[in-house]
Amino acid sequence: MSRETRGPGAADGGQGAHGRRGAREAQAEHGGEPRGHLSHRVPDLGALELLLAVARHGSLGAAAREVGITQPAASSRIRSMERQLGVALxxxxxxxxxLTDAGALVTDWARRIVEAAEAFDVGAQALRGRRDSRLRVAASMTIAEYLLPGWLIALRTQRPDTAVSLQAGNSAAVAERLFAGDADVGFVEGLAVPDGLDGVVVAHDRLVLVVAPSHPWARRRGPLDPAELAATPLVLRERGSGTRQVLDAALSGHGGLAQPLLELASTTAVKAAAVSAAGPAVLSELAITEELASRRLVAIPVEGVLLRRDLRAVWPAGHRPTGPARDLLSLTRG
Structure with a gap:
């Protein structure tokens, strides 16, 4: 018996990929379709809905009005479906x-297909509703404290029914939460987008060296040299924070950072230590506006080193934010 006349199972028996290819060729030769693929003779949902409307009304014109098309368009669609199926409907x-006898049978099948499609659509809407009912945001400390509150207030006017949860941590922790699926979108302050994530710049920031008014640097007249800054023990954020990454990179060519005076896990804690004269600190310009205006902290210029950074929204590579996360992203960029 030739391969073309065997069934799909027999064609594959002991033949591997070559046998399966032969079965597909045989099906194509006899007008069939490979398994796992809808035939090109299956009409689209719109055509099936039109046929059901014809069955209900007994009139092509009434059916056309129900589905929102002209009668000539409806007639053309029915003829196209008849050619596609190879039978008069x-x-x-x-x-x-x-309806012809064949048309009545096709209509019965069409009703089941359309009902299944409607159930599919209802389920998809439920999934979108569940997705849109919550938003999980992970953000590094400076963004969480000084930028996100305003963005989230604006989001609430657009999506009052979306429950938002915010997890604050350093940039490394934000990436970990995204990888684990515990956040829908993240915000980081490091030098670049972490590996495995995509991102977009949403704001810019400048790091500022600050001291308490009682510190000797508060009375100096000229800017600080990068080497002197690198050699001075500072009050710093922990490793993994965006602020620490930028500072490490900026001073790597000047001997690197000295052993920290204090290593603290939040911007607020670093700022409090600097205000209490524990030592010099490098902080986001966003975080010290009030302290500089009230002279509780004094900014010290640093010459010959770039202390600027980009603030980014990030998400797992290839999975751009949707729903509330997409809307939040639009607000940040606006």
Missing amino acids: VDRSPRGSR
Whole structure:
């Protein structure tokens, strides 16, 4: 027996990929379709819905009005479906349109397909509703404290029914939460987008060296040299924070950072230590506006080193934010 006349199972028996390819070629030769693929003779949902409307009304014109198209367009769609299926579906006469025997059978099948599609659509809407009912945000400390509150207030006017949770941590922790699926979108302050994430710049920031008014640097007249800054024990954020990454990179060519005076896990804690004269600190310009205005902290210029950084929204590579996360992203960029 030749391969072309065997069934799909027999064609594959002991033949591997070559046998399977032969089965597909045989099916194509005899007008069939490979398994796992819908036939090109299956009409689209719109055509099936039109056929059901014809069955309900007994009139092509009434069916056309129900689905929102013109009667000539409806007639053309029915003829196209008849050519596609290879059978006559509707008998047309001055008294109206009547289903043929084949048309009645196809209509019964179409009803089940359309009902299944409607159930599919309801389920998809439920999934979107569940997705849109919450937003999980992970953000590094400076963004969480000084930028996100305003963005989230603006989001609430757009999506009052979305429950938002915010997890604050350093930039490394934000990446970990995204990888674990514990956040829908993240915000980081490091030098670049962490590996495995995509991102976009949403704001810019400058790091500022500050001291308490009682510190000797507060009375100096000229800017600080980068080497002197690198050699001075500072009050710093922990490793993994965006601020620490930028500072490490900026001073790497000047001997690197000295052993920290204090290593603290939040911007607020570092700022409090600097205000209490524990030692010099490098902080986001966003975090010290009030302290500089009230002279509780004094900014010290540093010459010959770039202490600027980009603030980014990030998400797992290839999975751009949707729903509330997408709306929040639009607000940050606006």
